[in-house]
Amino acid sequence: MIKAKKSLGQNFLIDQIILNKIVDLVNIQNKAVLEIGPGTGNLTHHILKKKPKKLIVIEKDNVLAFNLQNKFNEQINIINKDVLEVDELLLCDERLTVFGNLPYNISTEILSKWIKNINSKFWFDSLILMFQKEVADRIIAKFNTANYGRLSILSNWKLNIKKIMDVDPESFLPKPKIKSTILLFVPKNDFYEIKDPKNLETITRIFFNHRRKMLKKPFNQIFNGDKKILEKFNFNLDMRPQNLDYNTYYKLAQEYEKLTS
Numbered sequence: 124m125i126k127a128k129k130s131l132g133q134n135f136l137i138d139q140i141i142l143n144k145i146v147d148l149v150n151i152q153n154k155a156v157l158e159i160g161p162g163t164g165n166l167t168h169h170i171l172k173k174k175p176k177k178l179i180v181i182e183k184d185n186v187l188a189f190n191l192q193n194k195f196n197e198q199i200n201i202i203n204k205d206v207l208e209v210d211e212l213l214l215c216d217e218r219l220t221v222f223g224n225l226p227y228n229i230s231t232e233i234l235s236k237w238i239k240n241i242n243s244k245f246w247f248d249s250l251i252l253m254f255q256k257e258v259a260d261r262i263i264a265k266f267n268t269a270n271y272g273r274l275s276i277l278s279n280w281k282l283n284i285k286k287i288m289d290v291d292p293e294s295f296l297p298k299p300k301i302k303s304t305i306l307l308f309v310p311k312n313d314f315y316e317i318k319d320p321k322n323l324e325t326i327t328r329i330f331f332n333h334r335r336k337m338l339k340k341p342f343n344q345i346f347n348g349d350k351k352i353l354e355k356f357n358f359n360l361d362m363r364p365q366n367l368d369y370n371t372y373y374k375l376a377q378e379y380e381k382l383t384s
């Protein structure tokens with residue numbers, strides 16, 4: 124019996140109905156697939172039943188990686204590393220379908236890293252990821268809502284996001300204290316060109332630094348009160364950061380890039 128490590132966010136999904144549902148979301152027959160944090164291999168087993176061409180898994184836990192190797196042999200390629208230290212662009216020369224019941228303590232870090240690492244072409248064709256519900260709510264939040272913020276703006280930049288379902292704690296072993304949510308991410312055909320994602324991060328960091336305060340202060344801090352830029356955007360500086368939609372932030376990042384390049 125494996126003792127789950129809390130530090131690695133080990134809550135293993137055991138609900139067969141949900142496991143089946145996850146692998147039925149997209150067609151992976153003959154496709155290259157990546158699984159993050161396969162753990163004891165519950166989802167891995169379901170992925171393999173769908174006959175992918177190739178399955179790469181990234182698991183940080185040495186004991187679990189060793190057991191997975193024994194269990195699945197040459198059916199999987201195991202990378203026994205921290206996912207945050209793996210360069211996803213070097214994993215495969217075709218687009219990957221990515222599955223992951225992510226370790227919750229680093230889930231936003233993983234997603235942000237992947238989004239920032241999309242350059243001229245996407246390295247994946249879809250991401251099917253499980254998050255802590257509260258994090259998923261922030262990812263999919265629309266403007267004018269309490270959950271809207273930096274994570275929603277970054278996540279929706281290059282990706283269309285669909286909520287698939289919430290998952291109850293009873294579906295995992297050990298049972299987590301929180302609810303989970305499965306999201307499906309698919310690349311957008313068109314998105315705002317921002318050369319360096321760090322510029323989008325800078326803009327949203329400064330604007331959402333004081334989310335209850337008016338836009339005046341962050342706008343003036345970044346654009347030095349530039350009237351031409353303000354006219355272009357035509358927004359009222361008495362509004363709050365959550366009143367501006369995603370696209371306005373992408374356009375603000377473009378303006379900021381022009382100023383700083």
Ligand code: SAM
Pocket residue numbers: 131132133134135136137159160161162163164165166181182183184187204205206207223224225226227229
């Ligand atoms: N996919 C399995 C399932 O659904 O039953 C396990 C999911 S569990 C929530 C998270 C998994 O990610 C664990 O197996 C854990 O060891 C692994 N993990 C945690 N941190 C990791 C990291 N930085 N890089 C790669 N794997 C990690």
